[in-house]
Amino acid sequence: MFSSIQLKNILLILCGSAIYALGVVNLNIANDLSEGGLTGLTLIIFALFNIDPGLSNLLINIPLFLVGWKLVGHRMLIYTIVGAASFSLFLSIFRQYLMFDIPLKDDMILVALFAAVFKGVGVGVIFRYGGTTGGTDIAARIGNKYFGWSMGKTLFIIDIMIITSSLLYLNYREVMYTLVSVFIASRVIDIVQQGAYTAKSVMIISEKNDAIANKLAYDMNRGVTLWGGKGGYTGAQKEVLYCVVNRNEIFRLKSTINHIDPSAFIAVSDVHEVSIQGYSLDEHRNLWKIDKEK
Incomplete structure (x- = not known):
């Protein structure tokens, strides 16, 4: 059956x-x-x-x-x-x-x-x-x-x-x-x-990762993941920030990053589907906001 x-x-x-x-x-x-x-x-x-x-x-x-x-x-x-x-x-x-x-x-x-x-x-x-x-x-x-x-x-x-x-x-x-x-x-x-829905994934490399991550998390209500990285030319250890936002938020996100660190490296890609614990990106964001307000 x-x-x-x-x-x-x-x-x-x-x-x-x-x-x-x-x-x-x-x-x-x-x-x-x-x-x-x-x-x-x-x-x-x-x-x-x-x-x-x-x-x-x-x-x-x-x-x-x-x-x-x-x-x-x-x-x-x-x-x-x-x-x-x-x-x-x-x-x-x-x-x-x-x-x-x-x-x-x-x-x-x-x-x-x-x-x-x-x-x-x-x-x-x-x-x-x-x-x-x-x-x-x-x-x-x-x-x-x-x-x-x-x-x-x-x-x-x-x-x-x-x-x-x-x-x-x-x-x-x-x-x-x-x-x-x-x-x-x-x-x-x-x-x-x-899926017709398209979000944007953003990779950020900056000397001010903590300030950027804090701003994205609390001002834009977006989760941020930090990856360990290494400069190919300098060999210096760097942190790479990864974040997913809606298409209409990408301008605000870039403006926020540039305000904190104008020299930050930003790479933007398309994401066709986002699911977090069974919820879509927007559903998870709303639940996160409700929990934060509590």
Whole structure:
């Protein structure tokens, strides 16, 4: 039996598959736009031989599952089967019952953008909750294990080969729009998978670390961690301060540091998710403020 968390993950993977399939049917297929990966291959087969893309997607995935089942854990295999099978099912159902006749071929930029959003959100949700849509993901794992190929490079090469093969039934214009859509979708996938929330992590090296740490802790209500460091050129021992703040606080933080030590070294990086004792960054900050006021 599945736990409540596993059932939640499976339900969200199903939702992601439905979103992706709805976009493929009403944007890619309806407007002669191709795709990358195994989905792109099924669209080529559909265009040339009129075979249902849901059926071909499932049939191509079955041997990949049989070959690649040892490469993934038991849980991921289940999630992958759920993702691939549900995506195939939704492709067939939506093509029969939810294919809307919306004339958009005169505005292929709009088609490419919306196709990217549907794929990005759908696949991003699937990835975020541990699933995949099968296909080239498994092929890349096989290449990585047995031939030492980079998974990223393998997926990129497969995408290029499939999109280029789309010239069998598309013109150059539509293939170029496909490339734009695939690129944008990859960015959206990252946002959905990692979380739209972005904080900032800050590393500080200063001769006045104690004053800076005290100011950040009590004026900005932010925790500060001190690391031991050593100068690469001078060999001198130094302390490195590490702190995470919201994006809208970064200007105030830098102003505070510069007011205390104008010569301080400050390095700022993006952080896509912050969790402290089960709370988000803002939730933990509010609890910390309540405890301090008590």
